[in-house]
Amino acid sequence: MKGHYDEKGDAVPSQDEFALIRDWNDGRQSEEFLDSAGIVLGIGDDAAVVSGASDREWLFAVDTMVEDVHFRDDTMGEADVGYKALAANVSDIAAMGGVPRQALVSISAPPSWNGERMKRLYDGLYECAERYGIAIIGGDTTSAPRQLVVSVTIIGTVEVGRAIRRNGAKPGQSVFVTGPTGLSAAGLHGLLKQRDRSKETSVEEAIPQRLVLSHRRPAPSVRAGRILLETGWGSSLNDVSDGLASEAWEIAEASQARLVLRERALPVSGDLASYAGAQGVRLLDWMLYGGEDYVLIGTVDRIHELALKERFRAEGLPLFIIGEVESGTPEVVLETASGTRKPLRKGGYNHFPKG
């Protein structure tokens, strides 16, 4: 679909849009790879064609990043935007225990995103695709009057009947997380502060590189999700896109159970702790409410806890038991070091005022 309205001067008629899209996409992924990924027909026709299989179910999710809402061009490079847009979607497949396979990308770009910037965005996108073995099978590119919007649909597969949902947490089970949280939020904090200060100081040297990378190049936990599915031990699962408390709430509500998180058991990143200390920010706020870390939170029967930890360790992956599931009203509470319990708010944002 093309633009009918060029009154605003952002739709340039009579150039070959398809040539540009080809330019950004062509030759990025080898025929061999696309064949092995079951792609019968890739980008270039009305629709992509992908082989079916009866021993797998399909997973589908869509996630969108909007300029000035989810990212800003003074804290994220173009390639970071492309990388992260895909990574956030890969994380949704990881959170079902699935394998990410293909993706379709729709980009609406304002005039400020010229061909060079778009190319760098695709560089980052394909870098993430290569990292996770994902075939890019569709690309719609349109103009937008002002902000860039990147919408990615991810396609994954999972063994029949095995996808790990949010609603499987049961009283008596343990709550785990596959890595420390709060790093991405702290990275954004640092990048925003840097932007407001002197431009002479380089962003990267002022805040721990790990925090910046967590924000710009998040690493979805695909392998962790697969272990949880392959062992059959993950009883519920969510990725931490909106913050640990918010994701725990989703599991609590879907499972109709209470999640108790123990403050002392939450994994703390050393980089995060020292940065929070230097900045005078409360570490726990970032850990509980900072989003976009893309680690996994879930539940496991106590009887499998040690074996699961061992499986993770054997693959060089961390796993932290951070709490328990209790019967009762669905909610999430934090048990502090002194043993007192505090309810945690859901967090998250609502983008829509009631009409």
Next chain:
Amino acid sequence: MKGHYDEKGDAVPSQDEFALIRDWNDGRQSEEFLDSAGIVLGIGDDAAVVSGASDREWLFAVDTMVEDVHFRDDTMGEADVGYKALAANVSDIAAMGGVPRQALVSISAPPSWNGERMKRLYDGLYECAERYGIAIIGGDTTSAPRQLVVSVTIIGTVEVGRAIRRNGAKPGQSVFVTGPTGLSAAGLHGLLKQRDRSKETSVEEAIPQRLVLSHRRPAPSVRAGRILLETGWGSSLNDVSDGLASEAWEIAEASQARLVLRERALPVSGDLASYAGAQGVRLLDWMLYGGEDYVLIGTVDRIHELALKERFRAEGLPLFIIGEVESGTPEVVLETASGTRKPLRKGGYNHFPKG
């Protein structure tokens, strides 16, 4: 993914976004329908889960509508926007000869699109979904600073190895179209003129209702595509989203052949002809370059031409033979009534100036 930036006041924290999205989606499609559509798990977890099958291939396409680029709120109602966003995608599946099955919808909405307007948009979307039997299995809703962006990913199925591509046109074959073109463009023309005139005259009474409907509620040609696949007689196929000339060009280039369209054979809508006459607009320009009609253009062996027409007629569907495929440099030419040949330009828009 939620917004981190509420500086502009468009991301309202601490309300329950999910409740609103549920409000727009819940109960719209029955459990029976979703079961019959192979939906193992619908909206509400990290990803939807859909059953696989080994006797079908999957079709995937994405298409995006941007406010003030692809539509304007003074020519399209909210429900029209939702309906058309899905219909345009359904048309991509029709253009492969496939059956549309599921869709994921990503909407980025500015504050001007409040909850009531969003609900009407979803009304139209679900109306189209019901019309074509499509399960809505994913919905991402985010805020946007200014323009509404609706991105739909459509999922379809097709018999293994049978999808009808653009590259199958062969010299000697006939070119067909499944209906008249130019109606949507003329409808938009009328709506824009009406908008600029006195607000007292109702839009609908001033221009033929069929043209307005063609623009606001396009009808993708799913059944026509299925006949072309089931008979095995459609050798190449495209939907007319960017205009007849542009789509013919795509077939010509993909098939490395010349398409000759006969001016006198092009189907003319009576409503369009009378409106064009009254407006002093050249009818042929709309028919060749007006987009978003969502009829199908394709090619068929001459030997099957009559039988194909009969199949269409038996199902109450039109089919018009409008030209021939010739060997030679890929291009599209129009043979006028007097027998002279004029090359047709590709048409279409490029949204990106080179960076």
